[in-house]
Structures are given as C-alpha cells and as structure tokens.
Amino acid sequence: MPLGLLALAIGAFGIGLTEFVIMGLLPDLAADFGVSEAAAGWFISGYALAVVVGALVLTAAATRLPRKPVLMGLLGLFIAGNAISALAPTYDAMMAGRIVAALCHGAFFGIGAVVAADLVAPAKRAGAIAIMFTGLTAANVLGVPFGTFLGQHFGWRSTFWAISAIGVLALIGIAALVPRTPTTSGTGATPGAAPSLRRELGAFRSGQVWLSLGVTVLGFGGMFGAFTYIAYTLTEVSGFAATDVPWLLVLFGAGLVVGNWLGGRLADRSIDGTLLGFLTALVVVLALLAWLAASAVAVIVLLVLMGGFGFGTVPALQSRVMRYAEQAPTLASGANIAAFNLGNALGAFAGGIAISAGLGYTSPIWVGAVITAAALVLMVVAWATARATAPVAAPTAGPERADAAPRPTTATGSVAASAL
Missing domain, CATH: 1.20.1250.20 (MFS general substrate transporter like domains)
Known part of the structure; x- marks a missing residue:
C-alpha cells in the first residue's frame, strides 16, 4: 500500500x-x-x-x-x-x-x-x-x-x-x-493536455455522470433518512436505554468500516454489479429494520448490516463518477462529494416530515427504504444504458468487464452523453 x-x-x-x-x-x-x-x-x-x-x-x-x-x-x-x-x-x-x-x-x-x-x-x-x-x-x-x-x-x-x-x-x-x-x-487524462475548467465542466456532458450523481444523492439519502432519527427508534420502539445508544452506534460504525473495505474490493471487480447488489441489499435491510424494530436482537444485527451495505456503496459511487468523467475527473469527483451531502440533507428532511406527520419513529426507516429503492431503479437505468452504449463507445480486442464505462473520445465529452 x-x-x-x-x-x-x-x-x-x-x-x-x-x-x-x-x-x-x-x-x-x-x-x-x-x-x-x-x-x-x-x-x-x-x-x-x-x-x-x-x-x-x-x-x-x-x-x-x-x-x-x-x-x-x-x-x-x-x-x-x-x-x-x-x-x-x-x-x-x-x-x-x-x-x-x-x-x-x-x-x-x-x-x-x-x-x-x-x-x-x-x-x-x-x-x-x-x-x-x-x-x-x-x-x-x-x-x-x-x-x-x-x-x-x-x-x-x-x-x-x-x-x-x-x-x-x-x-x-x-x-x-x-x-x-x-x-x-x-x-485517464490525456497526457500533455492543458488543465482547464472548461475541460472539467465538459465531463458533465456525460449522461452517466449525472446518473451516477443521482444514485449518490438517493442512495445516501435513503440510509441517512433512517440513520438521522435512529436514536429515537432504538429508545422508543426497540426498548433500549439511552445509555445503550452509544455502543449501538459503535456497532453501526463497525458495519461502515467492513462495508467500505468490502465495497472497495468488489468495486475493483465490477462497479455497477457492486452498486446493484449493495443497493438491493440495503433496501431489504431497511425494510426489515422498520418491520422488526421492536425486536432488540434483530435491530442489533440489522443496524450493522445497514452501515455495511450503506457505506459499502461509497467506493463504487466515487469510482463510477470518476470513470465516466475520466478525461476530467476532479470537478466531477468533488460534485459527487456534494451529492453525498445533499443526500444526507434529503434523507434527514424526508424523515423529519414523516415523524412530524405522526407516522411514528419507524417511519423515517420506511422513508429511507423508499428513497433507496428509487436509487436502485436509477442504478438499473444507468447500468442498462451503459451496457447499450459500451460496444460502440469502447471497442476492445480482448475481453472486458460488462460494466466497464465507455471511454471518452474527446477531452470535453464522452460518447456516453448520447445515452440520455
């Protein structure tokens, strides 16, 4: 390393x-x-x-x-x-x-x-x-x-x-x-190409960059919609004492660490496959967490899994937007970090509305599951679009991963932009 x-x-x-x-x-x-x-x-x-x-x-x-x-x-x-x-x-x-x-x-x-x-x-x-x-x-x-x-x-x-x-x-x-x-x-930057803001902005001509940013907002928004109010769920629904919350959050954090490591390893093999798998798993985990919130044992297990599958998407999400902005990845990479924070705000806002509407302390988790499901649908669209354009945009003499991104053909754009 x-x-x-x-x-x-x-x-x-x-x-x-x-x-x-x-x-x-x-x-x-x-x-x-x-x-x-x-x-x-x-x-x-x-x-x-x-x-x-x-x-x-x-x-x-x-x-x-x-x-x-x-x-x-x-x-x-x-x-x-x-x-x-x-x-x-x-x-x-x-x-x-x-x-x-x-x-x-x-x-x-x-x-x-x-x-x-x-x-x-x-x-x-x-x-x-x-x-x-x-x-x-x-x-x-x-x-x-x-x-x-x-x-x-x-x-x-x-x-x-x-x-x-x-x-x-x-x-x-x-x-x-x-x-x-x-x-x-x-x-992937072209050797010798002059650095320029115009070239960095050109990366946003790729429809796949925008799809990736959308998946980031919704994917992280779903997890944080559930996590923001998790302390209320743990104490008011699951029956844990307030003094139990810190160590439960440590378990959630342990899930983050393992998920981040595993997500990085799997994304090196297949970025889109990792995102499709982890987002699907996260939807299931959030739905089960909301449904089984009254069971202390189930909550402990599902809390770890929520952290693991939720943060396991991070390396793949960051790698995906950089791949499709390959000729000019810096600004697109920064935009994806902004998308993570927009997702945090979206999830917290939507979860707060659910609680204010009197839907109970499990409602933010259900809301999170719905938002994550939307991320999964968008990811399926991104994956299908990438597969449809890959043979034309990235011809190769040898075998190539199914989720490999179309390679940009100019310094300011990508053939993938024609997908949308």
Whole structure:
C-alpha cells in the first residue's frame, strides 16, 4: 500500500471528526454561547451547506493547480477553521470557524479520491479510494466517541484543538508521502493536455455522470433518512436505554468500516454489479429494520448490516463518477462529494416530515427504504444504458468487464452523453 494513502486517510479522519463530533457536543456549545439547542444545531446544518459550496467552488478554482499543493492548502484551511472554533468567543465566531473548516471538506475528498486513484494501478483504484475513506469511517467508530469524551472532561474547545493537531499531522504526511504529480496526470487524462475548467465542466456532458450523481444523492439519502432519527427508534420502539445508544452506534460504525473495505474490493471487480447488489441489499435491510424494530436482537444485527451495505456503496459511487468523467475527473469527483451531502440533507428532511406527520419513529426507516429503492431503479437505468452504449463507445480486442464505462473520445465529452 502506498504510504500516501495513509496520509490521505489521516486527513479524511480529521475532516470526518470535525463533521460528526459536534453532535455529541451540542449541549455544551448551547450552554456556553447561551443559545437554544435548535440554534446550536445550525453548527451542523451550516457545516453541511458549506461542504456543498466548497466541493464545487474550491474544486473548480483548483482545476489548474497541481493536486498535492492544493491538498496541503485545503488542510491549512481545515486547521485554521478548527483553530477559530477552538478560540471562538461568540456564537458567530464559532459558526465562522465551522464554515471555514467545512469549505475544505468536499474539495479534499473530491481531489483526494483522484490522487488516491493515481497512486495505484488502474485495477485497484476503487480499493485505494476505499482506503482513503477508511479515515472517514474510523472517525465515526473511534474518533467521535473519543472526541465527545475529551470535550465532556476537558471542555469542548479541547476537542477542536485535538482535531487541529490531527490536521497538522495529515499536512505533514501529505507533504512527505504523496508524490507531486501534474494536474493532467492520472485517471485517464490525456497526457500533455492543458488543465482547464472548461475541460472539467465538459465531463458533465456525460449522461452517466449525472446518473451516477443521482444514485449518490438517493442512495445516501435513503440510509441517512433512517440513520438521522435512529436514536429515537432504538429508545422508543426497540426498548433500549439511552445509555445503550452509544455502543449501538459503535456497532453501526463497525458495519461502515467492513462495508467500505468490502465495497472497495468488489468495486475493483465490477462497479455497477457492486452498486446493484449493495443497493438491493440495503433496501431489504431497511425494510426489515422498520418491520422488526421492536425486536432488540434483530435491530442489533440489522443496524450493522445497514452501515455495511450503506457505506459499502461509497467506493463504487466515487469510482463510477470518476470513470465516466475520466478525461476530467476532479470537478466531477468533488460534485459527487456534494451529492453525498445533499443526500444526507434529503434523507434527514424526508424523515423529519414523516415523524412530524405522526407516522411514528419507524417511519423515517420506511422513508429511507423508499428513497433507496428509487436509487436502485436509477442504478438499473444507468447500468442498462451503459451496457447499450459500451460496444460502440469502447471497442476492445480482448475481453472486458460488462460494466466497464465507455471511454471518452474527446477531452470535453464522452460518447456516453448520447445515452440520455
């Protein structure tokens, strides 16, 4: 394994920790700044919205720049944002720190995924992306409980200082371990082609890129529609005590880790096959979880499976959009990170509507199953369209995987664009 992947994973760990640890610190933040819990909740919502903006704007702005210095600059922004949060004397200053830190999130994962893919052979790209995203899963399993513990015992500011230190470690690691490559190298870019925003935007002429982004929004929206309100399901329906919720979430996080690893391995063999299989399994798991929510034993098993199949789609989803944007993958990769966050917001919003309508605490899970089913239908359309165009777009003298993407024929577009 290239050591550069480890440095990227450390960066992903710190960024994931910044996003999720705030949930366990909201009561302390609300008390310190003298605001309601709803107002404190904007530290989460504001972060998510800034991720979407940063994923698109900063990635586009960095198109002409070498990727290694860009990643280092993004980590500098991340460190600064968390330092502002740690020092924040007021609510507004804290919000500013959250937004500054969030701006780097989407661009780091989008550009980092391209760099990770460049560090390995083409047949191992999905696995390399999975290794980088392991940092994000580890942030859920290990980082969030530790960060919450640190904040509860030494004050919430100590958590943000610790996250800043992780950012410094990742910055040093990337500086030392990630090779410097020109913007145009890797992941199918035409050798010697001049980097340009126009060429990156040209990737969005591919219908398969848009289908992939749609699957990302709906696939992740379904899982997070169920997960956002899972604590209420566990305590009000399954009969668990509130003190049981943390270790149950650790089990969910363990599922994330295993699913991410397995999804990366399988996606290196067949991206579309992995997505079709995992999305089908996720629909079944969510439906069973909603149906059997009153059974504590069933909930424990299904919670792990929900994390596994849900996050197991991540390497394949990221690899798919990069494959169909092969001539210019950087902006499309960042757009897919934005799509993940839009999915999070969609799922949480839809689940909240179901609860507000009085449909009960299992209703967000049913809503999640429906949204995931929609993702599966869209994925079937994408798969069928890709198969229909592949023989014309990607003739080959030897055998080729059934889900292989049509290869772009120009620097600004793909034959796959004719599919839609």
